[in-house]
Structures are given as C-alpha cells and as structure tokens.
Amino acid sequence: MSHSTKNLSDLSLAIKNWGLALGFSQIGITDTNLQAAESEHQAWIEKGLHGDMDYMAKHGTKRTRPHELVPNTQRIISARLDYLPPQAADSDTILQDGSKAFISRYALGRDYHKVMRNKLQKLCEKIQSELQHYQVDGFEYRAFTDSAPVLEVALAEKAGIGWRGKHTLLINKNHGSWFFLGEIYTNLALPIDEPASNHCGSCSKCMEVCPTQAITAPYEVDARRCISYLTIELKTSIPVEFRPLIGNRVYGCDDCQLYCPWNKFAEITKETDFAVKHGLDDVSLIDCFNWTEEEFKTKMAGSAIYRIGYTQWLRNIAVGLGNAETTPEVINALKQHQHHENETLQEHVRWALSRHTPA
C-alpha cells in the first residue's frame, strides 16, 4: 500500500530517535543504489585482494544489489555504534611494550555481532509496534551486522554516517572512526539522508603508519597484507615476511585508526557491553600463551576472539613472542608448545624460537 510522504518522514525521524534511545550512536537512511561501488568492489575481488576470504567473492551481485539479497528492499537503515571502551590502557604504551599482547580496541569487550544484532532487532520491533501511529503498515525487514553479503561501509557513507577514509573505513567528522556498522533492510520508502563529504584532504597518515603497507593505494586495502586479516581471517600459516612486522599485535590491528587525526574527536562508548573484560587491554604475551584451552574458552566466551579458536590464538601469540625481547621466560614459554599437535602452530613456535637463537 502507498504511504503519505508526511507519514514516512515523521516515521523516519522517530526511527532515528528510537535508535538513539536504544543506545545507537547515529542512524542514517539511504536507498539501494550501489552502482558506483559495484565495479570497484568487483575489481578488488578480481585482483585477489580478498585473499582466502572466499565469502567475499561467492555471493555474486547480492552484496552490491540489496534487493537481490532481500526482495522488496527499498531503503537501508544504517546504524553506527561507537565502541571505544572506557578506562582502557593506552594503545601506544601497549604497542611499544614487546612483552604485552596488543588486542584491537573493538575486541576488548563483548562480541559486537551479538550487541549489534540485539539492538537492531529491538529497533525493528519498536518500529513494528509503533507503525499504526504513522498510518503505515506492511513493514518488512531484515537486520544485518557483518553477517551477510552487505556493503556496509558504502551504504553507511550514502546514509550520511561519515565518509570513507583512505584506509577504507568510515570516518565521522565529530566522532572519528571507532564504531561498528549494522543495517536494517526494509520495504518502506522512507526519505533518505545526504551523504557526508570527504575530509581526508591531502592527509595519508593511515597509509604511512600501516606496519605492513597494506593500504596499497588510497581507498584500497590489500587484505592479504593487513594484520587484521593475517591474525583473524587467515587460518593457515602467516607468511614469514609479515611476522616481524606484526610486532605484538595478536588480534587485529588498529594502527590506521590510532594515528588518524579525526580520532581525536572520538568519544568513549556508552555501551557497557564493550567495557574491557579479563584485563585484555593490558595482558602479557606469556600469560596468554600459558592459558589452557579450557581457560581460553572460559575467558573468551562471548568475545569475538572466541571465534578464531585456541590454536590460532596460540599461533598469533607465538609470532608476538618471536618479536619479543630475548629472555629465558620467553624461550621457556615458547618451548611449552613446541611439540603441539597442530603443525601450523609448531612451525610458528619454531620460527619464534629461531628468533631467540643466535645464528
């Protein structure tokens, strides 16, 4: 059925307010036209920059044509949720202390997939329950956060949440880039927002500071070089050339955001679920390496880190220990896992030990 423009425009304002009341940092609305992004996305896949992330290549045009993923989709409600946790140890201090494990800021608390999905679902239910007051009916929706072939950054950019930085992440002029994105695909023809304009200018700090030079051109990340990919997505052996460059980053990497000038405007999240758990902002590599599988599973339950599994966690820490200062404690810790049944882990431990053995 057709709805009046006034009703839809009142409803869109209400949706934004309900979103904020649910704890979202911002809500924007856009249409489904991703034509401009489609060829760029395709080119990225064709160059093989997605590495082993087969899921990035396998959905054809579903990612760039929202109605192919969810028929009848007319609009996308894009949601921003800030995640910088309160009272976290200073990132620079941890990165410079080779005995510590650096974990990306986004993974210090509860898994964002759960938090986002929960809030998006609540927003959908709220919309559904209030529709009658706007003389609108027939609300169809699907909510996503990094869980389906959705071009989240391009959609959020169109919805006015921010502009795409040279590191390819979205930046908001007043709030920086430390946020997650999530979406609601809907059949309602809500009024759309204006995209934000780009303010990177001549700055290319993110490209300069990337430890592995993974930002191969402005707006292009070669995932195969990105520490986030190497420590989280890559299930096999980390190429030896990157291991020394990884330093003590054991889960993801924040450098392109840490040194982005716009992040001086970032605010601490109000989401209590993102508060640091188990002191993960300031843990020693050796302590993490000594966790048993049971400890890993208990401590990491509900965290995004749980999804990489115990052996990949150890693999990453082995690299960190290989880059640490040579001490008897580091060598002893490494030796504990040198005969681990997992061949990939064994090989990383051997590499790490070789870094502490004079030639």
Ligand code: B12
């Ligand atoms: C695959 C993926 C990765 C891969 C590849 C990253 C990448 N840049 O593509 C890896 C594992 C490396 C990764 C790492 C990270 N990720 Co990630 N990732 C994704 C995922 C699932 C898909 C992204 C995608 O489509 N990539 C494909 C490429 C082609 O897309 P793109 O780089 O955006 O490409 C566009 C530009 O190149 C542009 N373009 C090309 N040429 C030009 C030229 C000009 C002039 C312009 C303006 C644009 C332009 O067109 C392309 C198409 O739109 C999204 C969630 C989702 N479903 O969207 C999260 C997502 C992008 N990741 C996110 C995060 C937080 C991270 C990390 C910060 C995590 C960490 N701390 O370790 C790092 C950051 C690394 C980085 N600089 O990208 C957030 C980003 C939030 C934000 N503020 O933007 C997202 C949105 C997840 C979420 N739901 O919140 N990620």
